[in-house]
Structure formats: C-alpha cells, structure tokens
Amino acid sequence: AAGPARPPVIWLHFQECTGCTESLLRATHPTVEGLILDLISLDYSETLLAAAGHQAEQALHDSLENNKGGFILVVEGSVPTADNGNFCKVAGKTPQQMLHGIAPHAAAAIAIGSCASWGGVQSAAPNPTGAIGIQEALKLYGISKSDGTALPVINLPGCPASPYNILSTVLYYLTLSQLPELDAKGRPKFAYGRLIHENCERRPHFDAGRFAEEYGDDGHRQGWCLYKLGCKGPETYANCPVIEFGDVGGNTWPVGIGHPCFGCSEQGVGFHKPLHEQA
Ligand code: SF4
Ligand code: SF4
Ligand code: F3S
Structure with a gap:
C-alpha cells in the first residue's frame, strides 16, 4: 500500500533533558535532515523549530486546525501530576493542559524516551513532581481521541531512546500505513523483543x-x-x-x-x- 505523504508531526517537550532529540540529531541513516525535510512534516518542535514565541504557537495552532485526526503526536518527557502540574509550563500551559488540547486530535502518539514512556529519571523516588508517562497520563486525565476511542501510544523507552527506533517506527508507518506490532508495555516488538x-x-x-x-x-x-x-x-x-x-x-x-x-x-x-x- 502507498504510505501517507510526509505525515504531519507535532513534537512536544514536557519534563525532560532534550537528550532524546539530541540523540536523534546524531542519527546517520537516515539523518535528521532527511527525516524532517523529506519524510515527515515537523510542524511543531520547541527544539528544532526556526520560529519562536507567538510564531511557534501559530505553527502549532495551524497544524492542529489543518490536520485534525491525522497527525502523529511525539512526546518527549514526563507529565508532572503533583501541584496541578505547575512544575512544567510551555506558553503558560501545563503538560496536562497541552494533552487535553492536542491529544484528542492526533492519530497516534509516540512516547520517545523513558521519561515519556513511564516517567524516567524524574519519577525516581521520591518523585517530587509526581512524574508519570504519557499513556498513564492519558488514562489519569480521561483523555481519548475525539471519536471517544483510546489514542494509540507507542512507547520507545531509552535514556536517550535509540534514534533508530523512532526512525524505524516512522518509516514503518510511512511504508505500511499502520503502526508496528507492540508488546504488553506498548513497545514495538521489532526493537524491544529481546533482552x-x-x-x-x-x-x-x-x-x-x-x-x-x-x-x-x-x-x-x-x-x-x-x-x-x-x-x-x-x-x-x-x-x-x-x-x-x-x-x-x-x-x-x-x-x-x-x-x-x-x-x-x-x-x-x-x-x-x-x-x-x-x-
Ligand atoms: Fe533526556 Fe532520558 Fe528523558 Fe530522553 S529519556 S529526554 S535522554 S531524561
Ligand atoms: Fe551485560 Fe550480559 Fe553483556 Fe555481560 S553478557 S556485559 S551481563 S549484557
Ligand atoms: Fe540503555 Fe542499556 Fe541500551 S543502558 S542504551 S538499554 S545498553
């Protein structure tokens, strides 16, 4: 089957160190330029966007308007649940608020790195921010797709995540127009199937x-x-x-x-x- 042309991607950063993006920047096959210029349309990423401030927010708004139900949401970082999530804010919004506004309109979500998959370093005891991963946060806050079905979440843990696992997941989707088979923890079996x-x-x-x-x-x-x-x-x-x-x-x-x-x-x-x- 023909894959979708340059699927739109919205990439959010929550509580994290940007190490997973840094790791992706060092990929060589394909390179990150090949990924974002030829394979996907990276509509919003706080690290890689040329725009800043209101222009960046506009790019996010436009992508959401134009691609309802058809974009891939990538999340790097964990969601703080303590103190109303005030430990992390982007453009005045907490991760919980961003997920409420954006996740219902995504086709699928990719949790890149251990932070986004299950809380990562920030969730180590005593976990002062109440950090949890994306899948757990969607459940906790009752966030689903706008049609009421659960948003599929692919976990790509690693600290940082191997860039080849996100590249392979995206290329799998582009080639076959479907998401790869996942294990019980939501990880692609092709990458996390063996010790x-x-x-x-x-x-x-x-x-x-x-x-x-x-x-x-x-x-x-x-x-x-x-x-x-x-x-x-x-x-x-x-x-x-x-x-x-x-x-x-x-x-x-x-x-x-x-x-x-x-x-x-x-x-x-x-x-x-x-x-x-x-x-
Ligand atoms: Fe950084 Fe590790 Fe989180 Fe990736 S998983 S953003 S490397 S702390
Ligand atoms: Fe670690 Fe096993 Fe390799 Fe030894 S053989 S270094 S225990 S992974
Ligand atoms: Fe992490 Fe162990 Fe691989 S520390 S990068 S899972 S070898």
Whole structure:
C-alpha cells in the first residue's frame, strides 16, 4: 500500500533533558535532515523549530486546525501530576493542559524516551513532581481521541531512546500505513523483543565465567562480561547491541565502550526503581 505523504508531526517537550532529540540529531541513516525535510512534516518542535514565541504557537495552532485526526503526536518527557502540574509550563500551559488540547486530535502518539514512556529519571523516588508517562497520563486525565476511542501510544523507552527506533517506527508507518506490532508495555516488538543479554558481544565471556571485577582491571581491558560491574543486560529489553547508536562518526553502545548497561530503557530496572531498591 502507498504510505501517507510526509505525515504531519507535532513534537512536544514536557519534563525532560532534550537528550532524546539530541540523540536523534546524531542519527546517520537516515539523518535528521532527511527525516524532517523529506519524510515527515515537523510542524511543531520547541527544539528544532526556526520560529519562536507567538510564531511557534501559530505553527502549532495551524497544524492542529489543518490536520485534525491525522497527525502523529511525539512526546518527549514526563507529565508532572503533583501541584496541578505547575512544575512544567510551555506558553503558560501545563503538560496536562497541552494533552487535553492536542491529544484528542492526533492519530497516534509516540512516547520517545523513558521519561515519556513511564516517567524516567524524574519519577525516581521520591518523585517530587509526581512524574508519570504519557499513556498513564492519558488514562489519569480521561483523555481519548475525539471519536471517544483510546489514542494509540507507542512507547520507545531509552535514556536517550535509540534514534533508530523512532526512525524505524516512522518509516514503518510511512511504508505500511499502520503502526508496528507492540508488546504488553506498548513497545514495538521489532526493537524491544529481546533482552540485551541475548545479543551482547560479551555473552561468550559471561557463558565462560570471565568477568571484569572492577573498572580498568585486566578483564575489563580485555572486553570481558560486565555483569559484576552491575550490568542490567539480563533484565533489559532493547536492541542496543544489534543496532548500536550514540557515537558521532561510528556507532557503538554502552557495553561496547566498557560500561555496563544500566537498564535505561526498562521499567522498574536501574534508576527506574525506588532508591532503596537500587543496587
Ligand atoms: Fe533526556 Fe532520558 Fe528523558 Fe530522553 S529519556 S529526554 S535522554 S531524561
Ligand atoms: Fe550480559 Fe551485560 Fe555481560 Fe553483556 S556485559 S553478557 S549484557 S551481563
Ligand atoms: Fe540503555 Fe542499556 Fe541500551 S543502558 S542504551 S538499554 S545498553
């Protein structure tokens, strides 16, 4: 089937660090220019928009008017639920207010990064802002599409999210005019279907019982398994070892450069756990 031509995208930033956008800016295949100039129509993005202030707000307003029910909503960042959400405001509006005004008119939402997927760093104990992810916020505030059906939300967790997972999700939609198959946590199966540990290049060392015991020791220098340094690869679902990302001029991934996976993409793992449960 012919895919939709340059689908409009509205990209909102809530409580976040912009690291997921930064990560996307470093993608090389395709590049972010290829994405926003040839593949999608990025109608509103606080980071990448040339316009500012009222002009930017006008771009958002125009896209909403022209593309009701037909745009993709990308959200980067979590929604604060404490103190009426006053911890985060853009153009005087809280994330809750923005979601109320924008989400009902979207065709689907993409939660980019762990913040938008399930609260991320900001939701770590004691979670002073009451940070939650987009899907939970839509449920909490009773926000659905204007026809009353639930807004489909695709979670692309990671801190930052791998840019290739958002690019692949967008290209999947462009090519097949449908959203990819998701797992029970709303993540595309093509990207989050396997544990890091299943595809890690250090797995033969794990299986043979060869572990780095501390940073800089012989085992670490020889590329042995990082399990004893706290690697969360055995409990984290993501495609980092297969796709790699994050290094300008040549991709790599955390374990590839000698750092244990800390489960940045996994709900309830690593820093996503309450502080007293973190190893
Ligand atoms: Fe930043 Fe991580 Fe949130 Fe992405 S998921 S915006 S990298 S804090
Ligand atoms: Fe598994 Fe981590 Fe060891 Fe790789 S480094 S084999 S993911 S425990
Ligand atoms: Fe994150 Fe682990 Fe991949 S820390 S980037 S899920 S290797």
